[in-house]
Amino acid sequence: MQPRLALVVTRGPDEGARLDVDEQLRIVGRARDADLVLSDLSVSRRHLDVQLVVGGLRVRSLPECTPFVRDQTPVRETELTAGASITVGTTVLSVVLQPVAESTRLPRVERTDARTLLHGVAIDVKGLAAITVLMTALDDAKDRSAAEGALTRWSQLHADAVDARLHIEDAPEDAAACEEHRRMPDDVVVRETPTVEDVTSVTVPAHSHRRAWVTYRFNRPPLAIGEAQRRLLLVAGRVCGSCLARIRAVGAVEAQLSEVRQIAVGSARAFLGTSPAATKVANTIPRIAAASVPVLLYGETGVGKSFVARLIHEASERASEPMRVINCASIPESLLESELFGHERGSFTGASATREGALEAAGNGTLFLDEIGELSLASQAKLLRAIEEKKFERIGSNRTLELRARVICATNRDLAAMSKDGRFRSDLFFRISVVSIQIPPLRDRGDDLVLLAKQILGDLRPTASRRIEGFSEAALDAIRRYPWPGNVRELRNAIEHAIVLGVDPQIEPTDFPEPLGVLLGEDEPEPPAPESERTTSVRLPARLDEIEAIAIKVALKATGGNRTKAAALLGINRATLHRKLEP
Numbered sequence: 001m002q003p004r005l006a007l008v009v010t011r012g013p014d015e016g017a018r019l020d021v022d023e024q025l026r027i028v029g030r031a032r033d034a035d036l037v038l039s040d041l042s043v044s045r046r047h048l049d050v051q052l053v054v055g056g057l058r059v060r061s062l063p064e065c066t067p068f069v070r071d072q073t074p075v076r077e078t079e080l081t082a083g084a085s086i087t088v089g090t091t092v093l094s095v096v097l098q099p100v101a102e103s104t105r106l107p108r109v110e111r112t113d114a115r116t117l118l119h120g121v122a123i124d125v126k127g128l129a130a131i132t133v134l135m136t137a138l139d140d141a142k143d144r145s146a147a148e149g150a151l152t153r154w155s156q157l158h159a160d161a162v163d164a165r166l167h168i169e170d171a172p173e174d175a176a177a178c179e180e181h182r183r184m185p186d187d188v189v190v191r192e193t194p195t196v197e198d199v200t201s202v203t204v205p206a207h208s209h210r211r212a213w214v215t216y217r218f219n220r221p222p223l224a225i226g227e228a229q230r231r232l233l234l235v236a237g238r239v240c241g242s243c244l245a246r247i248r249a250v251g252a253v254e255a256q257l258s259e260v261r262q263i264a265v266g267s268a269r270a271f272l273g274t275s276p277a278a279t280k281v282a283n284t285i286p287r288i289a290a291a292s293v294p295v296l297l298y299g300e301t302g303v304g305k306s307f308v309a310r311l312i313h314e315a316s317e318r319a320s321e322p323m324r325v326i327n328c329a330s331i332p333e334s335l336l337e338s339e340l341f342g343h344e345r346g347s348f349t350g351a352s353a354t355r356e357g358a359l360e361a362a363g364n365g366t367l368f369l370d371e372i373g374e375l376s377l378a379s380q381a382k383l384l385r386a387i388e389e390k391k392f393e394r395i396g397s398n399r400t401l402e403l404r405a406r407v408i409c410a411t412n413r414d415l416a417a418m419s420k421d422g423r424f425r426s427d428l429f430f431r432i433s434v435v436s437i438q439i440p441p442l443r444d445r446g447d448d449l450v451l452l453a454k455q456i457l458g459d460l461r462p463t464a465s466r467r468i469e470g471f472s473e474a475a476l477d478a479i480r481r482y483p484w485p486g487n488v489r490e491l492r493n494a495i496e497h498a499i500v501l502g503v504d505p506q507i508e509p510t511d512f513p514e515p516l517g518v519l520l521g522e523d524e525p526e527p528p529a530p531e532s533e534r535t536t537s538v539r540l541p542a543r544l545d546e547i548e549a550i551a552i553k554v555a556l557k558a559t560g561g562n563r564t565k566a567a568a569l570l571g572i573n574r575a576t577l578h579r580k581l582e583p
Contacts (some may be wrong), residue, residue, distance in 0.1 A: 005057055005095055007050055012091035013039050018186070019050065021057055026050045028093070041228060056081040057095055058508030070117050107200030127232040130158040133235055138243040139201045147243050151214070151236070160230060166206075166240060204234045205243025205556050221260065227363075271304075271311060272455055273448035277440035281308065282435060289315035294387065294432045297410040299439030299546065302571050305410040306370060308439060313366040318406060321365030324358040328379075330573055331370035336379055338395055343387070347396025359392055362405035373413035373424065374430070374576070384428040407432065442484040442491065451486065456495050457507070469505045478509040485551030489571045514558060553581060 007028070017304040019036035026035040028048040035050075044047040044065045059076040061067050068088040069076040080086065085094040134154045141147040146419045199219055207210035214237040288295055289312045297305040306325070307335055312568035313323045331339055332539050338348075342357030358367055375383065386392040390403045409432045418424035442449060453471065461468055471479070475498075484490055498511035551570060559565035567577040 007093050008153045009560050010092050010094040021050055021052050023052050040091045042445050115583040129234055134239055151240055155216055161218050164216045194275045202233055204237035211230050213245050222522040272451055273445055275448045277444050278448050285311050286315055288312055288435055292406050293434040294410045296299040296433040296436045302414050302487035303441055304488045305439050309368045310409045318365050321363055323366045324362040325368045326358050327370045329374040329576055332374055341392050342394040344394050344396035359403050364404045367407050371408045372409040373411040380428050381426045387431055440488045449479055450476055456492050464499045472506045472508050474509050475507050
């Protein structure tokens with residue numbers, strides 16, 4: 001005699017599976033010896049027993065098992081008639097009448113070996129692989145929109161979702177969901193859309209930032225979202241939260257770097273000035289930035305060669321890439337090669353780890369070699385090969401690396417004369433000076449002095465501990481009359497000195513450093529010195545070495561003969577100053 005009723009899985013991972021019920025007691029669960037074997041991980045191994053009774057089926061939850069749900073109410077035992085349903089875990093079981101025609105019988109899902117393997121730990125391994133894919137996709141996200149796009153694509157391919165959205169707010173939109181999150185901050189909120197049938201949203205908190213939430217949308221009822229999938233979505237939400245925290249941290253660091261750069265080199269992103277010399281440089285920078293040829297910047301100490309190099313970098317297509325700066329005069333000869341080319345571990349004493357050099361670290365950006373005239377002939381030969389062949393090797397390695405960065409060099413020395421004297425390689429000089437720019441000194445820039453002084457004061461004013469309205473007319477006149485042998489660097493140092501030691505709302509001449517005040521006659525006048533001892537003015541035309549000598553004498557006088565302080569005032573190191581003082 002055929003049984004009159006059957007228990008059929010109408011929703012869940014085993015949809016279509018059925019159990020024909022008779023007078024004997026039947027077991028439902030994940031155990032292999034159960035009469036109806038389910039693969040739902042939220043179901044116990046022996047969860048329910050089912051028996052035929054008068055008018056329907058009696059279903060009972062076994063001891064130590066969670067209750068099942070009927071009509072949205074958890075119960076441990078109930079009687080079901082034809083058409084009634086219960087929910088155990090994420091599986092919906094319905095009672096159907098017998099006999100059932102073969103043509104209308106629900107299809108039974110055959111469990112193959114492959115499907116059986118995707119249970120338990122295997123499901124978590126599959127989820128781990130999906131999370132790895134998400135982490136790789138989020139590594140390239142530079143902002144919130146990119147992270148959201150990567151999350152949406154991942155959720156569609158690996159989580160079977162329609163879309164995903166990142167929210168940064170105090171709470172989810174739904175007040176009930178918000179209350180649930182306050183009670184269970186580590187849980188997953190599953191909400192059914194009341195206006196659309198079988199559409200469910202799953203909201204998970206991104207705990208890297210308490211105001212970040214991830215909402216997924218599924219075209220399926222809530223009961224069809226299994227426990228393994230909920231765990232996957234929760235972990236994915238936390239990964240997204242970490243990505244958001246990284247994006248915020250990177251943004252904060254970039255903002256701080258921008259502030260530091262403004263303090264260091266000024267907020268102006270152009271070569272300021274209306275003089276013919278300044279206009280020529282300003283018009284040349286965009287044309288040079290559009291090319292990738294080596295550039296040589298030459299001019300006196302402190303005229304702004306480093307600033308021009310950064311302007312060229314930021315105006316080029318390489319602006320998003322790094323700019324590495326190497327001061328050839330400040331690095332000892334024994335370490336310079338390692339700084340430029342890098343080294344392998346154990347290549348020399350003290351090389352405890354592999355280290356990349358500036359040529360490699362610059363990547364596709366810009367390599368700025370300041371004071372290149374201080375390089376030894378041996379270092380010049382190695383640098384020439386790297387620039388010409390676009391290839392180099394780390395110290396202690398035979399692996400050839402590619403030089404992709406653009407090279408910009410700067411010097412305050414006459415490299416053409418040095419190459420004729422054999423102190424600088426002529427082939428390297430011609431290679432790095434494909435394009436040369438002469439950066440004019442302040443004495444050749446006329447009224448640009450006042451413009452630069454006001455710009456520098458605007459950059460430094462936020463760091464002042466007092467209110468500063470600007471320069472007095474006497475201070476501006478002093479700035480115009482002083483020869484500024486240290487150029488822009490000396491002008492900046494003088495303004496910083498005035499900001500620190502001044503007391504009035506306006507900067508006065510007496511606020512400037514002592515050499516400037518003495519030379520302008522702000523202190524008691526001294527008797528005129530012989531022409532051979534005068535270091536207070538420059539008569540043009542004058543040779544560069546004569547101007548350097550004047551600047552060195554002024555610096556030594558201002559520092560009481562202290563060579564270390566004088567070198568710092570001139571913007572050079574002590575060894576360079578000592579060499580320039582040699583007869």
